[in-house]
Amino acid sequence: MARVPISNMPKTAAIDDAQPISWILARAFDDDPMMRWFFPEDTSREAALGRYFATIFVRQYVHHGVCERTDAAAAFWVPAEAQAKAVPDAETIQELQNILGDRARLFGAAVEKAAEHAPREPHWSLAVIGADPVARGQGQGAALLRSGLAKADAAGAPVHLESSKPSNLPFYEHFGFAVREEVRLPGEGPVLWTMWREPRHRPAEARRGE
Secondary structure, eight states, rough: OOOOOOOOOOEEEEGGHHHHHHHHHHEEEEEEHHHHHHOOOOTTHHHHHHHHHHHHHIIIIIHHSSEEEEESSSEEEEEEGGGTTTEEEEHHHHHHHHHHHHGGGHHHHHHHHHHSOOOOOOOEEEEEEEEOOTTTTTSSHHHHHHHHHHHHHTTTTOOOEEOGGGGGGGHHHHOOOEEEEEEEEETTTOOEEEEEEEEEEOOOHHTTOO
C-alpha cells in the first residue's frame, strides 16, 4: 500500500481540530524539560499533556490567538493587540490545576517567574509550537514558524518566545531569534531561555509615511 504523504502546508486551526492538535503537541513535548518537570510520571504524561494542550487551545488561543497547523505540527501565536486577552480566566486556571494535580503550585510559580521576564514593549508571542516526532525532519515546524513570522513581519512586530529545550535554540536562531535571558525556574526547575526577534520588514503603512 502506498504511503500517504504528510502535508506541511500551514492552515488555520479551528476548534474542531482540538483533538488532533492536542495529541500532536502531547507527543511533541514529551521530551521537553519543562513539561517533564510539570508531568514527571512517564505512564501518564502523554494523556495529561493532551488534556493540557486541548484546554489552552480551546479556552484561550483559538479565540485570542493565531493558531495554525499542518498534518503533524501546530503553533499558537498571540499578536500584540491580543496579549491582554490571551490569558487564562479563572475557570481555565482551575481546569489546568486539576490536570496538574500536585504540580499545580510549581506551575503557578513558573508562570509568575516567566511573567517577570516578559517583554514590556508591544510584540507578538510564539506561545506554542511543536511537531510530532514521527514527522520531524519533514519541515512541519519550520513551515509554521515561517508562516507566523511572516504575519508578525507584516505587522512590523518583534516576536518573543520561551524555550526550556537547549537543542531547540539553534533552530530558532536560524530564523533570526537571539537569546535574551536565561531564567532558572523556581523549585529546582529547568532553565527557561527567552528569545527575541526583530521584524525583518516594516509594514507598508510605515514606509508610505516617510
